[in-house]
Amino acid sequence: MLTLYTDGRHDTCEGSSRREFLQVGTLGIGGLTLSSLLSAKAGAAAGGTLLKEKAVVLLNLQGGASHIETFDPKMSAPAEYRAMFGEVQTTLPGVTFGSHFPGLASVADRLAVVRCFQHGISNHEDAARHVMAGGNPAGSNMASVFSRIAGANSSRTGIPHASIVTPPAVGDKYQGIGQRFVGFISDPGPLSDAYKPFDPSAGGEVVQNMELRLSRSRLEDRRTLLANLDSFKRHVDETKLLGGADQFQQQAFDAIVGGMSKAFDLRHEDPALIARYDTSRFRLPPALQKKQRAASPNSLGKQMLLARRLVEADCRFVTVASVGWDMHGNKNNVSIANGMPVLGPAADKAITAFLMDLAERGLSEKVLLVITGEFGRTPQISDSGGRGHWGDLCTLAFAGGGLPMGQVIGESDRLASIPQGNVVTTANMYATIMDLLVDRAELRVTDGVPGDIVEFFNASEPIPQLVS
Template identity: 45%
Template sequence: MLNQTCAGFGRREFLKAGALGLAGFTLPDLLKVQAAGLAQGKPFKNKSVVLLFLQGGPPHIEFFDPKMTAPAEYRSITGEIPTKIPGVTFGSTFPKLAKMTDKLAVVRSYQSRNAGHTYLSVSSGGNPMKAAMGAVCSRILGPNDPKTAIPNNTLILPEAVDANLKLGSNFETGAIPTLIDPGSLGSTYSAFNPAGGGKAQENMKLNVSPERLADRKGLLVGLDSIKRNIDADGSLEGADHFGQQAFDVVTKGVGASFDLSKEDPKTFARYDTRSLFDARELQRWGDMKRVTNLLGMQMLMARRLCESGCSFVTVSDCGWDYHANNNSPKGMTGIYPMGHQVDHAVAAFVQDLHDRGMSEDVLLLVTGEMGRSPKLNANGGRDHYGEATSLLVAGGGLNMGQVIGESDALAARPATRPYGPENLAATILHYLFDLGQLRLVDGLPSEILAMSNGTPIEELF
């Protein structure tokens, strides 16, 4: 076990014994390899993507395309609210975002072309490897950031910010792995889940297999134990730059990024969404067992990970399957508290990036696996629908303050050039990488090289 492995190690033995070994490699060796790879071509722009995935299918009409001139059975049940863009309105549960549309872009001609809870069709962009984009980025960059050792691909569930959380199990729980599936790239590039799970939970050792390297939970558990067995001054006599770096990332870099208690209390309060509603009132419905009021803290953790060098963060927010049947509230009444939570959390994140000078370095994407039917059903809900889907973009130094494309009069399908998941995937690649340099990198799968030729959402660039 971890504490047994570390107890007898001194400063030099910690490195010499390869306590973080990977098939004969120590962590310093691994950092050297990754640094050498970056030095050869530098296709990476040192930027991050945060994908806020609203599982279940958020209603695009109540989000950013209210259609209040449509017949009553089509228009937004929450009404509309004006934005800073003349003539553009959002659903009324998004007042904070409506006031900061100069920092946002909404794509009204986006369609997932998916009418089921098949998350991977969106998160992968439909690539032939069937790999979520986080895994694709991890394959290009390596599982861990070479400077901080933070995982390059991370999933943030509500359990990551509340270790005592016990959410019910429903279809959304079972489908979460498909949201981050590494496909044919293999488990080495799987998203790290700080909420737990993953094979590394079975054996908390620092000596990990290649498949377990990306799952750093063992490191998080062992930080204090390691610190107690290193000299108080923290120096590593005789260690080269990468040896010192290895020590630093283990004892300082990884754990602190996931620890929200390290955050400034005022910043924490700005993100905090716990007072907006009582999640238990919604969790009693069958399809809403994973609804929480913790999205603000999830987004705060996402920002902290981006600061530490994580390249791709997926934030999961569940409970958006609003049929208004026996498994969700009649008349979609739950969208009021849940919509306000998204509004609060996303607005706090976008403003925080701006205040910290990070807006050009972090790209936020907010979407789900599908939209909802334009026409309300008999229960006042909306059913599965793939011809129109919500997509909000923020940051990245891209072209904000615009609505891209339009839907038709009923918000049923794009009235202008349609964009789909393949364009979203291409947007991610264009943002994160110098694609000319990327095509020169040896050893990348041909499928990834082919993806580099994809068409992004062009109005953003």
């Protein structure tokens, strides 16, 4: 018998919980608990087209990345306003990015950059929750909303439909990094915790409480989990324990001992590909690392690689948490002057590698990358070389997903302080993302979805330029 436990809570009236993802049950008579779930979901999926064959990876630049130093350098503005390190020409005529993003500039035809994204909130917690919820009044983050619509787990692999990849998810040496905002950006709101994005990092709700009944010992870390799963799989293969299992029993077993372990294990990747993603060399100087809220981006490449592996395993909404973007230039935070030369190139390398990797695997049309943060930064650079919080113009860019790319949407005023003309709202972003994942018409006639989710979705319009 193999059982992976969570906290033991019972299922809710909202449907299957993540406990069903982890509980395999008896491998002999009685079948697999997960197999029944997969069988039921497969039957339901065959009857409609609610879910599209798409996935979203949302790169959250925690702390609020400067919209100016990233995608709107505004070199025509006075020196104290324009991008501190200049600009780089992109493949799009007349369009430039901040100078730390030459990789993204070289693939700008695969991007859609929004220069008129505004929500007006300049407080970290409120803005982070608002953006990740796409402005929905309930405050449930978009990944949780999708899980509530689609179900907590994939019917093909059993993997959670929504996951969050923080730095600790890719290595124990990153423990404690990037945890400040996790609660803000993964809050399910009034939805059950069953729909909260799965956090594979040590200490997460699921991984922390895993138990393999093979040894009856608590698992101390992910390496122990992988080793035990591999050993158990070899035992099953050798003894043909599942010889009489049906399709869904076998699928459930593979999801737990194969899909789960492999999806989260970067050792299965080609070392050359890992090197393309690798951001380990991008580290803040020791003096800056002592700042309370400073964080080096050396894990970001592996986080993006793990995100790609998760969408391949049929996780449909992956949030990647990139930390350190709160560049005030004060005692707790780095500045634009000393932070961007480290975080900018790391993000450029990791994102560019991700986009190229998707293209090589034929996944560019399936996977939509969204790049944003809780807000932008003040137009004017401070005396300390930093920029403050700014909700009147925020960072937002898209790539892939089969949407129209190679464009700049909207424009900012002469100081990059507010949108000039039309405004893209969080509700527009929400509708763009959810329309990619879910058939709106089917959702209206789907039973069991909370009315407020359907109502907000119906009332929201996608960004017009991204309607394919």
